[in-house]
Amino acid sequence: MNDNTLAEQIADSLRRDILLGRLAPGALIKERDSSAGLGVSRTPLREAIRILASEGLVTLRPSRSPIVANPSLKEITDDLVVMNALEILAARLACMNATAGELDRITALHEEMLAISDTADAVSYFEVDMAFHRTITAASHNLSLADTHRSYMARLWRPRFLAASLRRDRPRVLRQHGDIVQGLISRDMGLVSREVESHTRHLVTNITDLYERHPNGQPGETVTGQAAMEPPRDPALRPH
Amino acid sequence: MNDNTLAEQIADSLRRDILLGRLAPGALIKERDSSAGLGVSRTPLREAIRILASEGLVTLRPSRSPIVANPSLKEITDDLVVMNALEILAARLACMNATAGELDRITALHEEMLAISDTADAVSYFEVDMAFHRTITAASHNLSLADTHRSYMARLWRPRFLAASLRRDRPRVLRQHGDIVQGLISRDMGLVSREVESHTRHLVTNITDLYERHPNGQPGETVTGQAAMEPPRDPALRPH
DNA sequence: GCAACGATTTTGGTATACCAAAATTCGACG
DNA sequence: CGTCGAATTTTGGTATACCAAAATCGTTGC
Structure with a gap:
């Protein structure tokens, strides 16, 4: 299997989508739909969402769909x-x-x-x-x-x-x-x-x-160009 | 059900155990044993461990049991x-x-x-x-x-x-x-x-x-006294 | 028409089952 | 007696199934 866990790969993928504007601020991230769309189960997708939430890119709401953060x-x-x-x-x-x-x-x-x-x-x-x-x-x-x-x-x-x-x-x-x-x-x-x-x-x-x-939402449309855009690496796990 | 999710309650519980010294630095946190010990399933326990890892209290290792952080x-x-x-x-x-x-x-x-x-x-x-x-x-x-x-x-x-x-x-x-x-x-x-x-x-x-x-491990034994010890609240979810 | 209420659906939270690495054990062989 | 290695066990990672809130929508009564 790959060296990274599935959850991390999903987090990387979602992070790219958010940062490049393919996922608009405020958009719902439903666990079932998104996991189905990526061809994975809900478990690793859930974990990926928590990772992104800890980075401030996703907002968690109790008993409600997480949404793409839309900071003021x-x-x-x-x-x-x-x-x-x-x-x-x-x-x-x-x-x-x-x-x-x-x-x-x-x-x-x-x-x-x-x-x-x-x-x-x-x-x-x-x-x-x-x-x-x-x-x-x-x-x-x-x-x-x-x-x-x-x-x-x-x-x-x-x-x-x-x-x-x-x-x-x-x-x-x-x-x-x-x-x-x-x-x-x-x-x-x-x-x-x-x-x-x-x-x-x-x-x-x-x-x-x-x-x-551009007060709310998208200041500027989706970032196009090379798809090789550097997606920021997620915080490295520190091996003490 | 309670207002907090089970994973957060588990995180609170584990956090208290770690901070009060009931879980020694370097101790293994096996998903099956710990979840069984708390009478919950592995899923919320896993999530709790990720929360604590993001706080630096637990160290995640690829494909190995998480351990209680033992910072130098x-x-x-x-x-x-x-x-x-x-x-x-x-x-x-x-x-x-x-x-x-x-x-x-x-x-x-x-x-x-x-x-x-x-x-x-x-x-x-x-x-x-x-x-x-x-x-x-x-x-x-x-x-x-x-x-x-x-x-x-x-x-x-x-x-x-x-x-x-x-x-x-x-x-x-x-x-x-x-x-x-x-x-x-x-x-x-x-x-x-x-x-x-x-x-x-x-x-x-x-x-x-x-x-x-006390170079490694426990400087001072388990903290005893009132169990009502304030367990630090986990970072509040920000409702944007 | 419209507002209030209840059945249905949707959705996040949790439990369980399965899989594949990694660690461990133990026996065969030198 | 030690060492190497394969079978077994242990364990984290993932998928699926189930449950209970919450939202949605249709219905009913005014």
């Missing part, structure tokens, strides 16, 4: 505030704990992002953006922090993706990333804190703008 | 670092957002703690301590932050409880709590940040001491 702007902003604090902490810890190899990987991702910024589509561009932030978090050498941060990244995936699609902002983002890289390499905790904070502040502004243009 | 000192310290950041953020937000009523509740809890500090047993004392910190987090008016913080409180419950049992530290803890209350009331974000940080630093020291005296 306040909830998204609240999540961003928390993720901001986690990223600042991660960056500061990375200043202290990152190995030379990790700094190289971060630098390489930044340079790749610079290289493709003119030509890449939103999807490929965003993939590198995600990898950049995730690598910094990993360099903190704090597994709990990395897990929690990953969870917030997942639930903020869609708003972040939409914001990253604003091509006019790419120069600023790249400049800030460059400053963060500089701060990490020189192990300047004050600098990285300021830059991460500023980075998030712009993100909040952009997402607020987008949200006010 | 580094993992506990890592968790404390994250919780510290979350508490600082919560306290700063509470400075901005707390209502007068919430500040009153926080003050009342602090005064209750002062009143019972000489007479109370470890369990009752710790209950108030938990409530104090949880109320501050709630006053941040950021639900995600409160949930995430609650999760870290849960997984750090046992080390925190053992540290709080050190009676010699109570005067310092009470003084720091008083400073935090003052900072909140005067909405002085700098003050509360410093005090929360210092609070956590002492906690890390105490837990490190305890851990080095």
